[in-house]
Amino acid sequence: MIVEEITMPAFEAGLKQTRSAILPVGSVEEHGAHLPLGTDTIHVYELAKKTASLRPVFVLPPLWYGLCRSTSQHAGTVGVTGLNLRAFVLDIISSLYGQGIRNLVLISGHAGGTHMAFLVDAGEEAISRFLDMKIAVLSVLDLLKDVPSGLLETPGDSHAGEVETALMLHLRPDHVQGTSPREFPSFPPFILSRNKRRFWPNGVWGDPAKATVQKGEALLEHEVKGLMNLLNTLEGFND
Numbered sequence: 001m002i003v004e005e006i007t008m009p010a011f012e013a014g015l016k017q018t019r020s021a022i023l024p025v026g027s028v029e030e031h032g033a034h035l036p037l038g039t040d041t042i043h044v045y046e047l048a049k050k051t052a053s054l055r056p057v058f059v060l061p062p063l064w065y066g067l068c069r070s071t072s073q074h075a076g077t078v079g080v081t082g083l084n085l086r087a088f089v090l091d092i093i094s095s096l097y098g099q100g101i102r103n104l105v106l107i108s109g110h111a112g113g114t115h116m117a118f119l120v121d122a123g124e125e126a127i128s129r130f131l132d133m134k135i136a137v138l139s140v141l142d143l144l145k146d147v148p149s150g151l152l153e154t155p156g157d158s159h160a161g162e163v164e165t166a167l168m169l170h171l172r173p174d175h176v177q178g179t180s181p182r183e184f185p186s187f188p189p190f191i192l193s194r195n196k197r198r199f200w201p202n203g204v205w206g207d208p209a210k211a212t213v214q215k216g217e218a219l220l221e222h223e224v225k226g227l228m229n230l231l232n233t234l235e236g237f238n239d
């Protein structure tokens, strides 16, 4: 059930089938010279919709903005700060609870560590407020940790590289503009830099040239399976 497309009676009827929902979180963020700025949101929203075509679950409209730290100075990145992200997500969770949702998967297409930490913090606050609500927080990269060996060729690939390029070749081939050179950032350990582009000029973390449409299809299928399993586990979870 795609929430933005259904009516009030359909939502009410849907609650009789399931109390589970997916809130996709994305970003407006540079993805090299070849992928669109909305890559994270497009990816996670398509993943959620595909999952909802296979089992009863509500899919909320995605959040288009996230916290982008290391790409904040690259052209096109439009981010929000952590406390606002946390507060906004917490408001949505509170409203969903009022609507009868009891199992929520907060899944992000953007996997930045600071961004994820604020989502986890919003989830922790929500489970302390709503004692019969169950929440899972993860990024799409978490679903790819156990991809079958041989599918991916670039160790450590994470941003606008093999994985995301393959997925976009599958999901939005018209929006992929060729490719970008292989790149890995060279940030110094622990030290925060004011000049992030100096250590990561082209905004690619991995190797886009290794992407194929077939890999994209297989990756999405793997992610859908993982998300289905997580929903089942969450629904049966008791602590």
Ligand SMILES: [Zn+2]
Pocket (backbone or CB within 6 Å): 031, 039, 040, 109, 110, 111, 159, 160, 164
């Ligand atoms: Zn991304």
